[in-house]
Amino acid sequence: MDAIIRSVDQRDWGAVTAIFNHFVANSFAAYPEEPVADEFFQKKHEAVADYPFLVAEAGGAIVGFAYLSPFHPVATMKTSALLTYFIHPDHTGQGLGGLFLGRLMEAGRRLGVTNFLAHTSSANEGSIRFHARHGFAECGRFFNIGTKAGQTFDMVWMQRIEG
16 A cells, blocks of 8 residues: 555644544444544643654545554553554555554554553454454453443453563
8 A cells, every 4th residue: 555654743633533433433443432523632642742643644635543552651551552543444454554553563662662452342353353463462351341333342452562
């Protein structure tokens, strides 16, 4: 895929929100049932500005985003971080997820992260397969933690430890 991966900037928040809200409305990849406002991700980014927040741009449009965030705010857990990524459905299956993952893990290593975590809905089997293909193993599960569109789901935690 011919995409440029770069750091997010002010002009990207609308596109980031639109991609996320697509998943809010159409899948279990995003947990909310109601759309979020542009400020949702802008505030997330501002809260952890030392961590990368990336977008993928193809053909002049934002087609995905990804970010790394601390797993927990205490210093004793600074080597653990949470990965998040969303790619517009028209651009999945083209290697963009792997590119995002590689860039986030590289940036995480520079921050001293050795424990990479991801969580996903049990109804999002594609995400579970993606992480497994990239060396993540299921490390925990919260059973029946949420209900969306009348369907109860588990939260599946996956982990990859480096070094």
